[in-house]
Amino acid sequence: MLLQNLSLLALALGSYAASVRPASSEVTTLDASTSKELLALHKKLVDIESISENELEVGIWLASYLKDNGFTVERQEVAKDRYNILAYGSKRDTTILLSSHIDTVPPYWPYYYNKTTDVIGGRGSVDAKASVAAQILAVMGLKEEGEAKFLRDDISLLFVVGEEAGGEGMKAFSAWDKRPQYDIVIFGEPTEGKLVCGHKGILGFEIHATGKAAHSGYPWLGVSANDIMAETLAVLLELRQHLPWSEKYGNTTMNFGRIQGGVAANVVAETSSAKIATRLAAGTPKIIQGLILNATKEIKARAQKDGGDLEFDWSGNGYPPVDIDCDIEGFEKLTVNYGTDVPNLEGDHRRYLYGPGNIFVAHSDHEALKRTELEQAVLDYRRLILQASKMEPKQQGAGKGSEQFEL
């Protein structure tokens, strides 16, 4: 029943217009000096442009800010001029990790704060610099808080590069032999201040059809790569109605994102290609691959017989639906259709996904959130840290997702 409600909730969310969600409350109980610090930190982070592959400047600034505030800071080189930032207190091996990303999608939009409406906008203001700023202030404030005081030195912060472009930062951190293992990892992405119980998987792939060029007046002298592609896509249009689905995540969807082929109307096309993203509601990338190959094998055989070919490139991103822990009282719950760094960090840790702001505005030219949403996130992260720290650690191997699905 719970799962059913979640998918209904996800459906309902999908149908409402992309706009800044009014905060559930217009007032937070965050104290004035923390609020001031939060707004200043958030502004600085948004002010520095950090489109994927250009995260150096924001990383340098953030590292010095964290150092100035008493953290030990390490930089992990991911690629030339690209660094993940790891920060912690007096010990390096901590139980809890809070993580988000410092890169953004293009293009850059400058920061603004409208004091009349209390709306703060700009590129990255939601995704994910709101999470970055709120996580830092949440951890810094634990120093003063009675119950959570002891936790302050048991928490690390990790801010990665490249989340918006394949997750290379988190993949590099995951593979880093010097990195600690954690019991609890809290990921920050825009979740409207709710706790995410899971997100769809993904299978990104390309199709390449090849043929033989000829004059279009004599098409029998050539092999049309575009014809091969059109037939293939027609089969996939039909297949995508029958892909695995689940109560929790709804239907698997398949987006024909980019199709390109041929050179001119009067030339039989020699090459044709398509880029496709499949969002998995159930099953695994392997299962979907098998279904696609099986459905198109006759087209491939015919193409080869005629002197052409049909090939699939599976080297894109691929993982099954990602179940995320959401066993914390006092938070609204939802599932989402976008990908995150959650599956890119290996380990048997408990994982949570929470952040301020709405995903529907995240990659748009009107990316913005309310000041109160940002403030609420500081309080919510603290609540999350406290409650998660009381949970039993995960059993070894328990993090593996279930392979069950419905066709």
Ligand SMILES: [Zn+2]
């Ligand atoms: Zn993000």
